[in-house]
Amino acid sequence: MEQLGRGAHGTVYRAVSMGSGEPCPCALKLSATPQDPRFQREVELLGLLHHPSVPRLLGHGTWVSPEGRPHPYLAMELVDGPSLYSWARLVPSTPRRVLRVLAALARALEAVHAVGGVHRDVKGTNVLVRSADEHVFLTDFGSSTHRGASRLTWREPPPGTSAYRSPEAWRFVTETSPSRDDPYTAGPADDVFALGVSAYRLVTEQYPASCDPRDAASRCWYDTSDKATGARPPHALNPRCPDELSRLITRMLSLQPAARGSARELGEALEQAARELGPKADAQLHLWKLPPVRRRVVPLTWRPWLAAVGLCCALGSGAIWRWRTVSDSKSLEAWTEANQHMGDADTVAVGDSAMTSPVSALDLPSIWMTLATDMPTTPFPGQLRPDSSGRCPRRSQVALRGGCWLKLDVPLKDCDDDSYVYKGACYSPVFPPPRPATSNPATRDGGF
């Protein structure tokens, strides 16, 4: 029916099953590469999983293109909703909501690990939140492996996304001689660590310090000596994050894999915290919100009017704050719609060109360039600015186009919702951390 998204390995379409029963909507993922063996693994693991937070496998097969190339496909439960990080921008997130989301993801991982599987690419962009009921799904099992998994017919690249890679995985890379060709064996603790990184970003809007040994500032992360410091607690970056949530995220990010706890233990601890935390767990988690300016489709004539509304918001009107939240979500929907058209622009129509010639993996970088957004020429309102000598407060931040930016060590394809491309690299704008509570909470909440 329409294209829903596209990743490194496949394109996902909204589809309708045409079997004997009632027509049923589903998500159809079609491999970009003929005979991609990852699809076999994804089908095998999804087939073993029966969990409310994992899309159900509905069918699979091979589609032969008119050129005679066999492209595997799989059909799964459709999740209508944004990715986890987009969801956090659309709804006013509270600690309790975040705890519930994280608990559901930990439970999904528990189910994966129980069948001897490892997801290997846990991250917020692989989590979808169904708009109708905020039910959370862990998706994209294309990098996964499991007990008895079929052997890949070619040497696989290291799966996962670098910002989410565990210290032990990085240690393996640095300490292993280049002549060894047995790859790192990821385990459940790697998934838990990646969940911790996703949670950290959700709560602080930053990644924890990188574990990448190529990054000079990251030494403490893969050094397990007494000097190892690990991540700064989320609470230190966002004082609205309750201690319990901060502690659980820090635990998931422990340098020692055994200290992280299993997905089951974390699921229990997160559920318990969601149940037992008092009213503070229902306060808004973020005082600040990144303005999704770059993706708004706002007619020029509306702009003065919107500016006036922004001013009213700054004066702290609760009613207008509420209106604005709704308005933000509508703008984002408008952007999503526009963006989908942009993504479809080179596929002409689902029925012909897109289906007859799935995109080649080699073509993908240009697609990411199209989908990724260039860095704006001026800083966002509220974004940190360099000082008079042109420096940003932290060594890890760079001054570009009048604002302070964090260079993200992620491939361009992961330069997602909150990030911008500049000279072939991905950057996230830096905003000041929220100020601790002052005497006038109404002004604080309204006047982001």
Ligand SMILES: Nc1ncnc2c1ncn2[C@@H]1O[C@H](COP(=O)(O)OP(=O)(O)OP(=O)(O)O)[C@@H](O)[C@H]1O
């Ligand atoms: N069950 C689903 N329901 C709705 N949309 C989905 C579903 N699964 C995936 N999508 C959409 O399709 C996009 C691509 O899917 P997916 O991440 O599985 O592809 P991939 O090629 O394996 O990606 P990656 O490059 O991360 O490995 C997702 O970002 C999401 O927007």
